[in-house]
Amino acid sequence: MSEAGSPRPGTRDDGTHDDDASLAEFGYKPELKRTLGNFHTFAAGISYISILTGTFQLFYFGISHGGPAYWWSWPMVFCGQLMVALCFCELAARYPVAGSIYNWAKRMGGPHIGWLGGWMMLTATMVSLAAVALAYQVTLPQISSWFQLIGNGSGRTDAAANAVLLGSVLILFTTLVNAFGVKLMARINSAGVAIELIAAIVLIVLLAARITRGPSAVTKTFGLGAGQSLGYLGAFLTASLASAYVMYGFDTASSLGEESKDPGRNAPRAILRALIASFLIGGLILLFALLAVPDLHAKELSVDGLQYVVLSTLGSTVGQIVLWCVVIAITVCELAVHTAGIRLAFAMARDNNLPAASLLAKVSPRFQTPVLPAVVIGLVGVAILLINVNQPQIFSVITSIAIIMIYLAYLLVTVPMLIQRLRGRWIPAKGTFSLGRFGLPVNILAVLWGLAMSLNLAWPRAAVYNATGPQHWYLRWGAFLFIGIVAGGGFLYYWFVQRKRTGVLEGHAAGS
Numbered sequence: 001m002s003e004a005g006s007p008r009p010g011t012r013d014d015g016t017h018d019d020d021a022s023l024a025e026f027g028y029k030p031e032l033k034r035t036l037g038n039f040h041t042f043a044a045g046i047s048y049i050s051i052l053t054g055t056f057q058l059f060y061f062g063i064s065h066g067g068p069a070y071w072w073s074w075p076m077v078f079c080g081q082l083m084v085a086l087c088f089c090e091l092a093a094r095y096p097v098a099g100s101i102y103n104w105a106k107r108m109g110g111p112h113i114g115w116l117g118g119w120m121m122l123t124a125t126m127v128s129l130a131a132v133a134l135a136y137q138v139t140l141p142q143i144s145s146w147f148q149l150i151g152n153g154s155g156r157t158d159a160a161a162n163a164v165l166l167g168s169v170l171i172l173f174t175t176l177v178n179a180f181g182v183k184l185m186a187r188i189n190s191a192g193v194a195i196e197l198i199a200a201i202v203l204i205v206l207l208a209a210r211i212t213r214g215p216s217a218v219t220k221t222f223g224l225g226a227g228q229s230l231g232y233l234g235a236f237l238t239a240s241l242a243s244a245y246v247m248y249g250f251d252t253a254s255s256l257g258e259e260s261k262d263p264g265r266n267a268p269r270a271i272l273r274a275l276i277a278s279f280l281i282g283g284l285i286l287l288f289a290l291l292a293v294p295d296l297h298a299k300e301l302s303v304d305g306l307q308y309v310v311l312s313t314l315g316s317t318v319g320q321i322v323l324w325c326v327v328i329a330i331t332v333c334e335l336a337v338h339t340a341g342i343r344l345a346f347a348m349a350r351d352n353n354l355p356a357a358s359l360l361a362k363v364s365p366r367f368q369t370p371v372l373p374a375v376v377i378g379l380v381g382v383a384i385l386l387i388n389v390n391q392p393q394i395f396s397v398i399t400s401i402a403i404i405m406i407y408l409a410y411l412l413v414t415v416p417m418l419i420q421r422l423r424g425r426w427i428p429a430k431g432t433f434s435l436g437r438f439g440l441p442v443n444i445l446a447v448l449w450g451l452a453m454s455l456n457l458a459w460p461r462a463a464v465y466n467a468t469g470p471q472h473w474y475l476r477w478g479a480f481l482f483i484g485i486v487a488g489g490g491f492l493y494y495w496f497v498q499r500k501r502t503g504v505l506e507g508h509a510a511g512s
Contacts (some may be wrong), residue, residue: 023097023258026103027504028347028350029511033368035184036260040186041267043193043332045253048340050132050195050333051282052326054246057135060305061287065463066239068290069220069232071283072080073240078434079249080449085275086435087414087446088251089268093432096257096267101409106351109416111502112494117412120405123511125341127402129174129381132337134388135330140166142307143318143323164385166371170331171385174338176380181260181367185339192332199325200281203310210313215292221299227264237456238463245403246455248410250275252340269432278420289313338377345373350508352501353494361505397465397478404457404479405486411450418443458483 020030036044060071091104091422101121106114137159140147149165177185225235253270257263293301300308311319347362349370364371384433387398420426421440428434433441458479466475475480 022264023096025095025512026097027053027109027510028097028508031363031368031508032098032258034259034261034491036186036256038266038270040190041253041256041260041270042273043186043190043264044256044339045250045270045334045486046278047189047193047196047329047332047335047386048249048252049247049274049278050196050336051246051278051285052200053135053166053333055285056306056326057138058242058245058305059289059309060302062239062242063305064302065224065242067224068218070236070242071218071286071290073243074279074283074286077240077243077247077453078275078283079444080453081250081275082444083446083449084410085250085271085412086442087417088254089271089433090428090439091417092251092254092257092267092271093264093434094429096254096260096263097347098255098258099344100251100257100349101413102344105409105412105416106414108420111413112491112499113231113416115348115353115494115498115502116487116491117346117409118353119494120412120487121409122341122344123486123490124402124405124409125337125344126377126380127384127398128343128406129334129337129377130167130384130388131399131402132330132334133170133381133385134163136166136170136334137163138326139307139323140332141329142304142311143320150359158387167385168382170334171338171378171381173331174489175333175374177335178338178342178369178374179364179367179371180207181364181369182256182339185335188334189335189339192328194276195325196329196332197277197281199256199322199329200285202283203322203325204281204288205287206307206314206318207292210292211288212294213291213296215287215291217296218287218483220296232475237459238461241400241457241464243398244407244457246407247275247278248403249336249340250278251410252336255340255343258343264429264432275435302470308321316444335418338374338381341377342370342373345377346370349373350505352505353498355498357501358505361508377479389450398482400457400464401479401482404454406484407450407454407457408483408487411447411454413422414443414446414450418447458504 023030062073066073092100095103095107097103099118102114102118106119141162147166148162150159152160177188219472221232221235228234250271253274254263254267257267260266289306290296292313293309294312298308310322314322331391345354345360348354349357354360360373360376361370362372363369384398417426421443428439460476460479462471462476465478466472
């Protein structure tokens with residue numbers, strides 16, 4: 001393999017780039033079919049972030065812990081994640097390969113860091129698959145009571161059991177779509193994203209037309225944080241999790257690099273467009289929702305969130321149309337999360353870095369996509385969902401921890417990249433995306449942001465990790481315990497078992 005900072009190879013005489021050049025650098029041969037264009041890669045990134053899914057699922061949390069002023073966490077998180085995304089853009093231009101986080105961490109930090117980054121991301125993705133599936137329960141029963149298939153919703157476990165049922169149906173759908181090939185996935189995903197974007201813009205216009213108060217509303221804290229050691233800052237940092245839980249996954253645009261056309265140029269653009277579009281659209285939805293809701297003090301805001309705002313502000317008919325668009329957004333978000341997990345599992349298995357690697361890395365000759373990872377990840381997602389039936393608190397802890405693991409996986413890329421820069425060994429690909437002289441300060445800010453937000457996400461708050469009684473120390477400290485077990489246990493397995501087997505599998509190696 002060449003040095004991390006070597007100029008991008010594979011340039012033809014006419015100045016264009018060979019799409020498969022970066023694969024050869026990693027020792028891989030091209031196996032996945034290149035069918036995805038600009039919008040497809042953009043759609044993959046923005047559907048993973050999924051503004052309608054995230055804002056409708058988490059608005060209640062932000063408003064209940066930070067009041068209307070929690071809105072300022074949205075631009076704060078965007079600025080931090082933009083630093084990370086800019087670093088990823090340079091990497092995507094240089095190494096547009098499947099399982100981007102795994103391969104970038106491997107190239108920047110070596111095989112051990114690469115495995116740990118891939119393992120953290122893969123585990124988090126499977127938990128996220130289950131977490132996103134739960135969003136059906138937040139929205140569908142509000143459209144019609146017919147979707148409350150188990151009980152009437154008033155029983156202690158009615159909602160949790162129904163959420164598992166609806167979520168399992170969704171995971172079955174995404175498993176089948178992904179198993180039948182990337183082209184079908186891309187068509188459904190792109191159509192869903194188009195509907196989501198149109199619906200989001202229409203929602204912004206409708207809410208803006210019903211504004212009842214001035215922008216000073218987003219400075220109201222409702223006295224939250226009073227009596228705490230950090231005052232409102234403590235409340236704001238808790239509420240900021242509602243934004244931090246949404247704005248990630250933009251790297252998915254580059255994880256499809258082996259199935260994209262001219263990925264070295266298109267992947268960086270798709271990453272930035274997905275993040276910036278999500279920030280603008282989501283920020284306006286949240287802002288106008290706060291300015292248009294009839295009563296900022298309504299208790300329903302802290303229970304039903306944006307669903308309540310839409311139904312109370314726009315009326316039942318228009319509100320239900322919007323909620324159906326949210327259902328579509330949840331569906332394509334789930335599809336994107338599943339797709340990203342499959343590419344990550346394939347990338348690690350291709351390096352013989354997972355159990356049963358030869359089976360997981362097998363590409364279907366008919367559909368030209370890895371089928372077994374789609375099935376395995378789907379089954380694990382359903383199994384994780386089942387935890388929610390009788391132990392919803394534990395599930396909420398695991399879900400929160402999954403987001404932290406993604407932030408940590410990002411750090412396992414940005415920290416080694418910063419070390420490469422400081423050693424003078426990182427030179428961006430020529431003729432594509434480059435931060436130039438801003439590369440070092442942006443990389444430093446990306447690392448500082450990742451460390452700060454990971455600590456904020458993991459802080460043992462009862463409101464996040466043990467919201468209802470009885471209080472348990474292992475729930476409060478769940479982030480440190482669970483991540484320690486997953487990362488430590490996983491790395492021990494790698495070090496004593498998998499490390500001795502690592503190497504590109506025969507049949508996947510360049511020249512085979």
